[in-house]
Amino acid sequence: MPISPSSSAQAARENVARRLRELRQDAGLTVTQLAAQCGWHHAKTSRIENAKTPPSARDIRDWCEACRAPGRAEDLIAASRQAETLYTEWRRRVRTGLRQLQESYLELYRSTRVFRVYSPTLVPGLVQTEGYAAALLSTNARLLEVPDDGPEAAAARVERSRIIREPGHRVLLLIEESVLYFQLGSTDAVAGQLGHLLSVGALPTVSLGIIPMATRERALWPQETFHIYDDTLVSVELLSAQVNITQPSEISLYLKAFEQLRSMAVYGAEARALIVKAIDALA
Known part of the structure; x- marks a missing residue:
């Protein structure tokens, strides 16, 4: 872009x-x-x-x-x-702990009606299991050289994510198929996470789209991980920082990109088949 x-x-x-x-x-x-x-x-x-x-x-x-x-x-x-x-380094954001960072999103999550999330590298936090999240957050703590409260932060993340089951919220998730194959944590943790995706993908409040690796003539190349909260805020995750975007013209650009990415995804039975294939590959 x-x-x-x-x-x-x-x-x-x-x-x-x-x-x-x-x-x-x-x-x-x-x-x-x-x-x-x-x-x-x-x-x-x-x-x-x-x-x-x-x-x-x-x-x-x-x-x-x-x-x-x-x-x-x-x-x-x-x-x-x-x-x-608007631009906050992760080291600054996690100086009071990874758990507190997870809890800091509660008000935003409760006030959001439509979540749009695109991730080319990880299962989105909204649908992560505790084991998967703990492995991810502990890895982040080591990279940022901050105290590792990954397990506690993972529990807070899972608790926070219950919002997707509450009425009044709609969650549109997009991931690249390669996300299903990244070995984050133990094999059991990955298997548990993939099984959880099968469950949450069936929720009436959740739309889970997966962009197949075999997609030809992509409408848009893989982008950075980003979250769109309603149509008023975009949060972009960089290696070193979180960028919060509030300018309407930029938000419109991300909404357009999300729809282009969404047009390449598969859903329902086709998405479940890709997840099952990734589970079988763990054996």
Whole structure:
């Protein structure tokens, strides 16, 4: 895709920078004059105005004071904090533990009516078993060099995922067939996970689509893992960070990609046959 998945975050930072620059200009201050009043080097003002350095809350308050607009500070601080949450490194997100990360999604899950999830590498978290999730989360903990509370986090993930059985929610899942063959955890854990897919795929609230490896002339090549919550938020999983996309134009692009990927998938009996084939391959 031509649009970077982190462009929403950058656009939000640039919006804050633009508002600060306009505030300085409206006050009739030069970059050097504002820096002098705030007690920092003028290069810092330029970096903030060009969205190269995110301003701290103290920076914004000082800026607004210098521009004789202290009442603007709190709104700008809130906008700046929101911009920084659009792109969050996993190490920062898991600093309080993997279990707490799982629980942090509860409010979002409860408020979402339609989940759309595409994964080219893993069984989606919404339908993971505890054994499969524990192996995955412990692997992530080792990679990120954080304390490993994978088993506890896996239990929290499974508990959180009960949402798919509740009325008022619809879950559209898309995976590449190769996901069924990745050996994540023990053979028993993988077998249990594949068996669970057979069960959840039959739920009335769940649509499970699998894109066969033999698909010819694909409508779209495999993409990064992404989640679409209703049509208001896209969450993209990168190796180092989570990117939250809120710009309508980018959300529309992901919705379009999801439908193109979905057009290549098989469902129902054909999807179950692919899962059974993967189970047989474990023997």
